[in-house]
Amino acid sequence: MSKEDIETLFARFQAQRPDPRGELDYTSAYTLLVAVVLSAQATDVGVNKATGPLFAIADTPEKMVSLGEDAVRDYIKTIGLYRNKAKNVILLSQKLIDEFGSQVPDDRESLVSLPGVGRKTANVVLNIFFGQPTIAVDTHIFRLANRLGLAPGKNVEEVEMALEKIIPAAYVRQSHHWLILHGRYVCKARKPDCRKCIVADLCLFKDKTYSVPAPIVELDSYDNRQSAPDKTGEFLG
Incomplete structure (x- = not known):
């Protein structure tokens, strides 16, 4: 994926979900x-x-x-x-x-x-918790990094290192949240829902399930509570 497309991809994720949150409950x-x-x-x-x-x-x-x-x-x-x-x-x-x-x-x-x-x-x-710009590569992020052509790698460490190099600094802090939520609710392991994907026109995956033009990104255009999560390797310890 080109530098310009990477910028566009994360700009869309940010516009769609400006304040992404992890889904685990905690108090400290x-x-x-x-x-x-x-x-x-x-x-x-x-x-x-x-x-x-x-x-x-x-x-x-x-x-x-x-x-x-x-x-x-x-x-x-x-x-x-x-x-x-x-x-x-x-x-x-x-x-x-x-x-x-x-x-x-x-x-x-x-x-x-x-x-x-x-x-x-x-x-x-x-x-x-500590607000550091780290990227936690779970099964969703590993899948998306390879499927999108964003940061291909043979293992999670390769993908983590690649993502750290290519994600624009302004997006790093929230990047793993956007990717995890997108992988959990849209770009699922068994069958990606390309019809709902806001970056389908940028994605390099050859086996898209639906051909779509560049989408209009709306704020919170999907709600992660509306559909059941993809149960393949949730956050991951």
Whole structure:
């Protein structure tokens, strides 16, 4: 995709959704971190259903450790890989207490030292809570980067590095939100809804499901609550 088309693509995303938000519920850096860890191979909706009751009684590292692994497991048993996730939630909470004064660190190196936290999870927390221009490449972004011809790559790290190089500085902070929401509700894995796509004329994907002219972009022209999400790898811890 050309530099001009990349600029146009993100300008349209910004016009459509000027204030994009992540869909995980949280009240602090800590609850966001736990929610993102739990969201690996699970939907945000499913995670929110589990964390609502959990965070009502354990919204700090101390409270979580006091609650214990068995109880955490019971709260999150509707989420995939819940046994290992419960273990990691307790371990990362204890490490936050022991090594970080119970505070979630605001640098990637420290974050990825926590049990259950990888680069992607760290990037989500750094972006959403600390306002850093990181790009968290999940399955949606990986798919879109390759399908659109935006930043092709063989793995998530290649795509992340490529996106960091080509996305205009004015759009970097919000870019992963726009791409995730577009991948979740429009450019779905099994069958992209090209009829609703506001960047279909820029997309280099050869197998479009519908031929459309350049769209007229309207503010919030789609609402992410109107359709069911694509359940292939939601935010991703």
